[in-house]
Amino acid sequence: MLFLAILILTIICSYFLPWWFLAVIAFATAWFFRKNPGISFFAGFSGVFIAWTILALVKSVPNDNILATRVAHLFQLPNWWLLLIVTGFIGGLVGGMSALSATLIRKAFAKG
Template structure:
């Protein structure tokens, strides 16, 4: 459930909001629907990772990866695909940590273990 909520909301927000909105979405969704920190991390990680891969491909395919290739050269990466992988993993970590934080804050507020 958490995975689907974060995936859909982050995908919608990815077209109109800044990148850090994914962290807020994962935190709030995990606060209300998350049960355990470990599973919430995994759900948030993969939801944001998949969303960012989709958003990157939607934005880079129409221009034949020109900008992504130039940024990959600036960062000394072998190609735009490596830039995609690195960016998606960083987004996944942000989503996972935010989702885990949401569950941990809920547990701290309610006194649950």
């Protein structure tokens, strides 16, 4: 459930809000769902990874991957799809660390 909430909210909010808002989304949903740290990190990482990869594909496929190919060559990557994986990985780390932070902060302030 945490994974789906992060995935859906990230996809919806990415059209209206800045990129860094995914950290707020992952933090708030992990705070609300109260999972253990491992599940929170994995849900945040995978939710944002998949969301950013889907959003990058939606932007890249209509123009026949021209810009993605040029940016991949700029970063000396062999293929445009490898750039999508790197992009998803960076977003996933932000989402995973944010969800993990929410869980650990909640545990630190829990009573008893």
